[in-house]
Amino acid sequence: xxxxxxxIIDKYFARIGWxxxxxxxxxxxxxxxLSVPAGFELxxxxxxxxxxxxxxxxxxxxxxxxRAFTAALSDLAAMGATxxxxxxxxxxxxVDHTWLSAFSEELSRLSIEFEIPLVGGDLTRGSMSLTIxxxxxxxxxxxxxxxxxxxxxxxxxxxxxxxxxxxxxLLGRADKRxxxxxxxxxxxxxxxxxxxxxRTLASAAIDVSDGLFADLAHMLESSAVxxxxxxxxxPISSEMLEFTxxxxxxxxxxxxxxxxxxxxxxxxxxxxxxxxxxxxTGVIITRIGCIVKKxxxxxxxxxxxxxxxxxxxxxxF
Amino acid sequence: xxxxxxxIIDKYFARIGWxxxxxxxxxxxxxxxLSVPAGFELxxxxxxxxxxxxxxxxxxxxxxxxRAFTAALSDLAAMGATxxxxxxxxxxxxVDHTWLSAFSEELSRLSIEFEIPLVGGDLTRGSMSLTIxxxxxxxxxxxxxxxxxxxxxxxxxxxxxxxxxxxxxLLGRADKRxxxxxxxxxxxxxxxxxxxxxRTLASAAIDVSDGLFADLAHMLESSAVxxxxxxxxxPISSEMLEFTxxxxxxxxxxxxxxxxxxxxxxxxxxxxxxxxxxxxTGVIITRIGCIVKKxxxxxxxxxxxxxxxxxxxxxxF
Numbered sequence: 001x002x003x004x005x006x007x008i009i010d011k012y013f014a015r016i017g018w019x020x021x022x023x024x025x026x027x028x029x030x031x032x033x034l035s036v037p038a039g040f041e042l043x044x045x046x047x048x049x050x051x052x053x054x055x056x057x058x059x060x061x062x063x064x065x066x067r068a069f070t071a072a073l074s075d076l077a078a079m080g081a082t083x084x085x086x087x088x089x090x091x092x093x094x095v096d097h098t099w100l101s102a103f104s105e106e107l108s109r110l111s112i113e114f115e116i117p118l119v120g121g122d123l124t125r126g127s128m129s130l131t132i133x134x135x136x137x138x139x140x141x142x143x144x145x146x147x148x149x150x151x152x153x154x155x156x157x158x159x160x161x162x163x164x165x166x167x168x169x170l171l172g173r174a175d176k177r178x179x180x181x182x183x184x185x186x187x188x189x190x191x192x193x194x195x196x197x198x199r200t201l202a203s204a205a206i207d208v209s210d211g212l213f214a215d216l217a218h219m220l221e222s223s224a225v226x227x228x229x230x231x232x233x234x235p236i237s238s239e240m241l242e243f244t245x246x247x248x249x250x251x252x253x254x255x256x257x258x259x260x261x262x263x264x265x266x267x268x269x270x271x272x273x274x275x276x277x278x279x280x281t282g283v284i285i286t287r288i289g290c291i292v293k294k295x296x297x298x299x300x301x302x303x304x305x306x307x308x309x310x311x312x313x314x315x316x317f
Numbered sequence: 318x319x320x321x322x323x324x325i326i327d328k329y330f331a332r333i334g335w336x337x338x339x340x341x342x343x344x345x346x347x348x349x350x351l352s353v354p355a356g357f358e359l360x361x362x363x364x365x366x367x368x369x370x371x372x373x374x375x376x377x378x379x380x381x382x383x384r385a386f387t388a389a390l391s392d393l394a395a396m397g398a399t400x401x402x403x404x405x406x407x408x409x410x411x412v413d414h415t416w417l418s419a420f421s422e423e424l425s426r427l428s429i430e431f432e433i434p435l436v437g438g439d440l441t442r443g444s445m446s447l448t449i450x451x452x453x454x455x456x457x458x459x460x461x462x463x464x465x466x467x468x469x470x471x472x473x474x475x476x477x478x479x480x481x482x483x484x485x486x487l488l489g490r491a492d493k494r495x496x497x498x499x500x501x502x503x504x505x506x507x508x509x510x511x512x513x514x515x516r517t518l519a520s521a522a523i524d525v526s527d528g529l530f531a532d533l534a535h536m537l538e539s540s541a542v543x544x545x546x547x548x549x550x551x552p553i554s555s556e557m558l559e560f561t562x563x564x565x566x567x568x569x570x571x572x573x574x575x576x577x578x579x580x581x582x583x584x585x586x587x588x589x590x591x592x593x594x595x596x597x598t599g600v601i602i603t604r605i606g607c608i609v610k611k612x613x614x615x616x617x618x619x620x621x622x623x624x625x626x627x628x629x630x631x632x633x634f
Contacts, residue, residue, distance in 0.1 A: 024358055025462065028539070030395035030524060031360035031453065033460045036353045041341055043348035044436060046404040046450060050443035078347035087363040089448045119361060126367035127444035131406045133363060136348065143350045145342065207347060222345070 003095045005123050012104035013088075017111025017118045023085065032119035034085060040137040042084070045075035051128035056171065061096075061103030063186065064130060067258075069110045070188050071209060072134035074260040077195035078207040080144040081136025083116035089131040091124045114192060142199045144264070149204035149223035153265040153291040156274065158191055158283050160184070160237045161212045162249060165256020170243075180239050188260040194285075197277040198264055205264035213254040216263050217297060223265075229289035232301040247303065265291055320412045322440050329421035330405075334428025334435045340402065349436035351402060357454040359401070362392035368445035373488070378420030380503065381447060384575075386427045387505050388526060389451035391577040394512035395524040397461040398453025400433035406448040408441045431509060459516045461581070466521035466540035470582040470608040473591065475508055475600050477501070477554045478529045479566060482573020487560075497556050505577040511602075514594040515581060522581035530571040533580050534614060540582075546606035549618040564620065582608055 014027060025033035036042060049068045051057050059067075068088070076083055088107065092099070111118055116134075167185025170178055191207075198205060206219045212234075220227055231250055240249040266274055271287075278285040292298070331344060342350035353359060366385045368374050376384075385405070393400055405424065409416070428435055433451075484502025487495055508524075515522060523536045529551075537544055548567055557566040583591055588604070595602040609615070 024457075025460065029463050030392040030522075031362040031398065031460070033396070033455070034359040034361060035457065036359055038355055042351040042353055042359075044351060044402075044404065045348040046406045046437055046439050046448070048406045048408055048439045048441045048448065050408060050441050053442060075347040079350070081348065085361075087361065087450060089363045089365040089450075091365055091367060091446055120363055122363050122365045122448070124365045124367050124446070125370060126446055129408055129441070129443055129446065131363075131365065131439070131448040133404060133406075133450040138350070140341075140352070143342065143348070146346050205347075 008095060008100065009123055012100050013118065013121065016104055016108035018115050020117045023117055023119055027118070027120045034119065037137065039139065041140050041143060043076060043079045043081040043136040043138055043143055044133070045072060046131060046133045047071050047075070048129055048131040061099040061101070062106035065103045065106035066110065066187060068130045068132050069107065070190050070260055072132040073114060073190035073192060074207040074209065076134055076136035077191040078144065078205050078262055079136065079138065080142060080195045080199035080202070080205070081138045082196055083114045083192060084135045084137045085117050085119045086132055086134040087120045088118060089122040091126040091129045093125065093128060138199065144198060144202050144205040146204055146206050146219045146222035149219060149225050149265040149291050151225055151291050151293050152268065153203050154268055154271065154287050155216070155227050155229065155263070155265055155289040155291060156285050156287050157208070157212060157235065157261060157263045158194060158285050159259065159261040160235050160240065160253070160284070161208050161259045161261050162252030162256050163237065163240060164188055164258040165252040166240060166243050168258065178239055178243050180237070181243060185258060188258065190260055191262045191283060194262060194277065194281045194283045197281060201270045201273050201277065202264040202266050205262055208259045208261045208263050210257045211255040212263060213297065219263065219265070220295070220297065226292045226295045226297065227289050228292050228298045228300055230301050231299050231304055233286060233288045235284060235286040325412060325417065326440055329417050330435065330438065333421055333425035335432050337434045340434055340436055344435070344437045351436065354454065356456070358457050358460060360393060360396045360398040360453040360455055360460055361450070362389060363448060363450045364388050364392070365446055365448040378416040378418070379423035382420045382423035383427065383504060385447045385449050386424065387507050387577055389449040390431060390507035390509060391524040391526065393451055393453035394508040395461065395522045395579055396453065396455060397459060397512045397516035397519070397522070398455045399513055400431045400509060401452045401454045402434050402436045403449055403451040404437045405435060406439040408443040408446045410442065410445060455516065461515060461519050461522040463521055463523050463536045463539035466536060466542050466582040466608050468542055468608050468610050469585065470520050471585055471588065471604050472533070472544050472546065472580070472582055472606040472608060473602050473604050474525070474529060474552065474578060474580045475511060475602050476576065476578040477552050477557065477570070477601070478525055478576045478578050479569030479573050480554065480557060481505055481575040482569045483557060483560050485575065495556055495560050497554070498560060502575060505575065507577055508579045508600060511579060511594065511598045511600045514598060518587045518590050518594065519581040519583050522579055525576045525578045525580050527574045528572040529580060530614065536580065536582070537612070537614065543609045543612045543614065544606050545609050545615045545617055547618045548616050548621055550603060550605045552601060552603040
């Protein structure tokens with residue numbers, strides 16, 4: 001009985017992470033019971049990460065916890081939602097206490113860092129995968145949709161997209177020069193604080209999980225508009241330029257996934273407020289183009305013709 | 318591109334099932350947005366079903382949809398919650414349109430039958446599994462917990478536990494005599510209406526997914542009490558007695574899983590109301606024993622000594 005589902009849940013998941021008064025009943029019953037604060041809407045997202053596809057097969061428990069948690073919270077950030085609660089359903093081929101210990105410790109740490117309690121989940125035997133369902137709160141009508149971009153809006157991106165893609169290429173190499181690139185892949189930061197600040201500024205937003213080009217395209221499609229993007233303004237860090245050529249860095253910035261940065265649109269009259277938000281949150285925000293009527297993405301600037309954009313964003317399926 | 322994640326979601330999952338006004342924003346954005354009705358608490362449960370463990374490998378899409386949906390809604394029934402919304406995260410090894418079509422049609426049918434909209438999910442490639450996160454509503458304080466059983470309460474069970482276990486044994490056999498047993502396994506009924514009726518009657522409840530003995534034990538442990546169960550009162554259908562001996566039928570009733578019946582406790586003063594509820598919902602409810610101070614389950618009645626109870630409920634892990 002030492003390794004049955006219930007004893008594992010009790011050992012690794014029963015009393016971890018952030019505790020909150022709005023949890024009427026936590027894990028251990030048929031359901032958790034939540035008292036959603038009055039005057040809020042609930043934002044909800046479910047994501048599955050599969051071993052060998054969304055994280056390297058054999059990845060340690062803390063790496064898997066961090067990647068799944070970040071992907072989930074990034075969806076809240078893209079809606080401008082404040083983290084509320086989450087569940088985790090873990091499938092693993094055998095009980096591995098070292099792995100479980102690293103997983104639950106990291107999950108607990110992140111739960112506390114983002115003040116979001118774990119309220120339930122499941123543990124099953126099978127090929128390794130992890131499904132996180134995350135919930136966040138916004139005031140009615142304030143959730144930032146993908147569909148709100150208007151012609152004339154500015155298009156922004158946070159951070160340095162493409163760094164996670166470079167970090168993935170560096171995995172397993174002995175080269176220790178590019179710490180920030182590796183970190184971008186291994187410890188991406190969901191842009192929660194920034195997303196909260198964007199609730200009253202952004203007209204549309206999406207998180208960059210599949211690549212800037214692909215995710216921007218999703219937002220444009222939802223909004224039934226197009227965009228002109230100045231590739232000279234795509235933010236490329238000095239570390240990226242040490243790691244690779246400018247063309248390759250741009251390709252990574254446009255097509256590599258896993259950054260969990262935000263791409264968003266805002267009315268030009270909000271430029272000053274967006275700059276203030278960048279300062280107050282300490283997040284780099286770069287204006288990379290504008291919304292136009294003509295559908296699709298038009299890349300402008302020197303060197304567009306030489307860009308290798310065949311791989312226009314990662315295809316899940 | 319015909320078989321990428323987005324086109325599959327659009328084809329099979331974008332516009333299916335029950336539609337509800339409380340869904341501010343459905344699938345297709347970074348999050349769904351829900352307007353939880355004021356004056357309710359949210360009950361929440363996550364369950365993963367893995368191919369080859371929780372359903373037979375190679376099972377058709379409609380079978381998988383039904384089993385997963387029922388397991389999820391059964392958790393709501395056990396809390397006395399009214400279905401509110403759900404998400405589904407499907408992992409499958411390759412795109413199988415026949416399977417997906419059967420799966421989405423059945424999911425849509427069940428969503429409409431139980432008036433519970435699908436608000437989001439995920440689709441990933443890997444070994445087949447399905448994670449459903451389900452939400453329901455109860456009035457504050459009315460969710461039925463496992464922990465509320467008191468000494469002197471009656472112990473009840475709904476339906477004929479063990480029939481699903483018998484149905485599983487019949488799978489693939491040519492024998493067509495035992496339709497109700499097969500149906501108990503293939504199309505179990507989540508006891509939603511009954512659960513709603515129990516909100517003000519039951520002191521504790523659990524759904525019977527792992528076997529009556531094991532699930533009753535969970536409820537007793539949560540309530541820090543014990544129970545005396547009269548095996549002469551365990552409901553055994555005439556079809557079960559045709560299928561097997563009384564001893565084997567009892568063993569199945571006590572230890573086989575997948576019935577999704579409810580086991581609950583209620584104060585003896587509520588006996589009449591419980592009988593009325595059975596009549597109004599058309600669900601068979603049987604009083605099988607009572608709650609006692611001494612921990613554990615004491616089986617009473619003729620033939621206890623000959624029961625094979627070595628397998629005291631299915632172990633998940």
